[in-house]
Structure formats: C-alpha cells, structure tokens
Amino acid sequence: MKFIRNHLAFIFPMMAILLGVEFFLVFDRTTNSYEKGLKEGYSMFVVTKKPFKVEEFKTLNKHISESLEIDKDRLASQISDGMSQSNAREILKELPYFYNLKLDGYLKSSALEGIKEDLMSSKDIKKVETFGNSYSDSYRLFTFIKFILNVFIIFMSLISLFLIIKQMEIWRYAHKERMQIMKVFGAPLMLRSGVLFRVALIDAIISSFLTSGAFLLLKYKLASDNHIEILTQKQNLLFQSSDFLILIVTSILIVLVSVSLVVFGNEE
Amino acid sequence: MSTMSTNFVINASNLTLSYSDEDIIKDASFSVKKGEFVFITGPSGSGKSTLLKSFYGQLKPKSGTVVVGGLDMSDITEGKLQELRTHLGIIFQDYKLINEWTVKKNAVLPLMIAGYSVDVQNTQAERLLKHVRLSEYKDRYPLELSGGEQQRVGVARALAKNPFLILADEPTGNLDEYSSNVIWELMENACQQLEATVLVVTHKIPSMFSHRYRHFIIEHKGVYEVH
Ligand SMILES: Nc1ncnc2c1ncn2[C@@H]1O[C@H](COP(=O)(O)OP(=O)(O)O)[C@@H](O)[C@H]1O
C-alpha cells in the first residue's frame, strides 16, 4: 500500500505535466488549423484605376499572396440597362477595378494598416478596405485564450515539478543508508544514486503510457461516443504517434533534472 | 607519494581531529607498517571511531597529517578518495549491510563498484561465502541471519577485493563469545594468509591475542603505544 502510494506521489504530478504538454500540443495544432481557416477566409478589398496583376501587388507588399479580380460584367450590365451601346462602353471604361487580396499569414491589425499604407502609396490604387475590426477581434480573443492556457500549463507544471522533487527527497531519504554504505566502499555518485534514477525512470515511462492512453481513449472512444463533432472532425489533431515520443522524452528529462537536483544538492 | 609510503600503510604525525571547536584527538603521531596486525583500544567516547574515520577519509584532519596508502588525507581529491576506498576493507560494529540485498549481493558490493561482470561476481561470491562459512545462506537477506552471521557477511564484503588495509570498528561489539571468535579467526587469517594490514578497534582485546600484536590506546586525546 505504502509502495503504491509512494509511486503515485510521483506518477500523478508527472502525468499532470505530461497532460499539460499534450494539451499544449493539441491546442497548438487546433489553433493552427483555426488560424489557417481565418487566413483563408480573410481577404482585403481594393479598388484600382487600372488593372493589376498579382505580381504588381506583391511588389507593393510581400504579404500579399493572391489577387482575385471581381467580375464587373454583371454590374456593368445593370448600369448599362437601357443605355446605348457606346454610352455603356464609355461608362464601363470609367469604372474602376475591384480586387480581393489574400495574405500569406495571419497578421495583426496594425500589420494590416501597414499593408494598406503600402497599397495606397501607389497612385493607381484608389481605395483599400481591410475589414480590420472584425478580423482583429477574433485574433485578439484567439491569442488571449492561447496565452491563458499557456500560463495555466506553466503554472501547473511548476507545481508538479515541485511535488516531483519532494517525492525524490523522500526516496533519497529512504535510500540514504544504502547510498552511504556504497559511498564508504568507494562507489561514485552515479552508481550510488542509480537506484533513484531507476525508480524514477520506470515511473516516468508509466506516466507517459498512462497519459498517451488517456488521450487515445479520448480520441477513439469518447469523442465518437458522445458525438462531439468538433472532436470527431478533427480527430487526427487529438493525439499523434509523435506525441508519445515527445511525452517520453519530456518525462525522462524531468527525471534527469529532478534526480540531479536532489542528489547533487545534498552532497555533503 | 613519499618514500615512506613503501614501509608505512598508515603514518600520522601531529594529527588533530575534531567535529567542532573541541578536539577529539590531539597531536597524535604513530604509524602502522605493511602486514601488521594492530589493536586500538580506549574507553567509550574516547575517539576510536573518529580516528578510524580519518583513515578512510570520512573526517579530514583539523591539523597535522595522516597518510594512508601513500595518500595524504588532508588534501585528497574526491576521485582519489573513491579509488582508495575500493582498496580498503571496512567492517562496522553494526555490520552496515544493505538489507534489501541478498547475502550474496552484499558480499560482492566492492566488485560491483569496481565494475566486474555478474559472472565474476557470482564465482567470487561462492568463494567468499565459503571462506566465511555462509555458503548455504547466499540467497537469504541480512535480517534473516543472526548477528554473528551478518558480521561474517561484513567480513566477506571487506575481503572481496583483496584490500591492502582492513579497518574494523568494534567488529565483535554486538556478538557473543563464540561468534566473536569466528570473526577474530577470520581477521587473523586475513593478515597472515591474505597479507593485508589489519587495524582493529575494540573494547577489549580477546585473550587469545593478548600481547601477540601491537596495541595502541587512546587516552586524554592522545594515541599511545602500549606494546
Ligand atoms: N558526527 C559527529 N559529530 C559530532 N561529534 C561526534 C560525532 N561522532 C562522534 N562525536 C563525538 O566524538 C567523541 C568520540 O566519539 P567516537 O569516536 O565515536 O568514540 P568511540 O568510538 O571511541 O566510542 C564523542 O564525544 C562523540 O560524542
């Protein structure tokens, strides 16, 4: 019983850190795909005096990735309704050109203003509409959530690391006698503390498996059973096999750091 | 390091030892030659264990010097000390066995530390446990043995790597007469057959040894030769 409690006192905080890491990875992937959606859905509206090619826009600002001319024919046919052919042609020639511009990434509204300025510096561009407000609102909410989540993960990880080091201290105390005996017979520090590394490494690996298991369960069972559409649609974002590697490496690093802190910190 | 080191296994001059302000051993000078068997006695609390600690580097001299196996213990590096300790055989009154380990594993701890293969460890364990007459207990744990048997494991461990110097701190302090005699026999054998220098701290010199070996006594913080 005491044995199990001892190990859980290590495994739980370790899992808390690993869950934090995995949440970060999942959230990062989800926000990346959301960001992509925002980017793709966004376009800037530009009115020009003469026809523009996408290269010409690009020379004005390198963030512009695509331009789409808005078809004027329907507009023209409405205007020219009931006019003579030549009159209509005359008006049509006077009409400016309309473009939707796509950008190569998700930019802050101040960056959008910069692009607007760059475009307006050309005398052939009459008007630029960035739709900055609605765009930046969702961007701000988005970065805020990301920030809060990261702060929470870091905070939780620090507390967990503290608990892990506490548990290490307990283990070191439990093995103190053995480590002292080995020292008297000339065992180097690494050999003496080997038992701590071994116990901690085994628990770290158990924690990685449990955390991965929890996410796999979420991915394949809970998400579909409960018909959570967002989760089932983006199932591949939830847990990827490379995550397991990241978790294992993270947990081993935590073990190395915490055991070293405890062992080297207590050398008399 | 010095030319003396070929003759003396331990050489102390004006050695002063203390844990705090108060000196436990003061200005002691003495030496132990290679292959000798030496007793150190003294009242309880006189500093016998303290003196022994200075021989295996657990306590640095406050002043003066103590040279063990050619190494000055005052300014020995951690690495050199580790190396020296692998050539010592230390025996404690309370055995200091690792209770989670089998008798066999305990006996070959010095070989494990030296990095010998498990095969070598196993064959040496057989030899050592036969020597201390504990062959049939090799897979038991220390707490399943009597005090005398545990101390024989302690002796086996001390002999495991053919030490040049055996330091024993009241090895029979917790044992009855019969068990004590077995330990004394093993110690004498280590000196005579295995050619180790043996230094034993004890309350009372066993009658079978009286006057046969050199004897130091600790009194009023000094170390004096009785005979
Ligand atoms: N680690 C220590 N810290 C402080 N004082 C100690 C320590 N070990 C022993 N002493 C003191 O040093 C004196 C000698 O102790 P010790 O060498 O153990 O005596 P002995 O082995 O002769 O019985 C005693 O007064 C004891 O209280």
Ligand SMILES: [Mg+2]
């Ligand atoms: Mg003592």
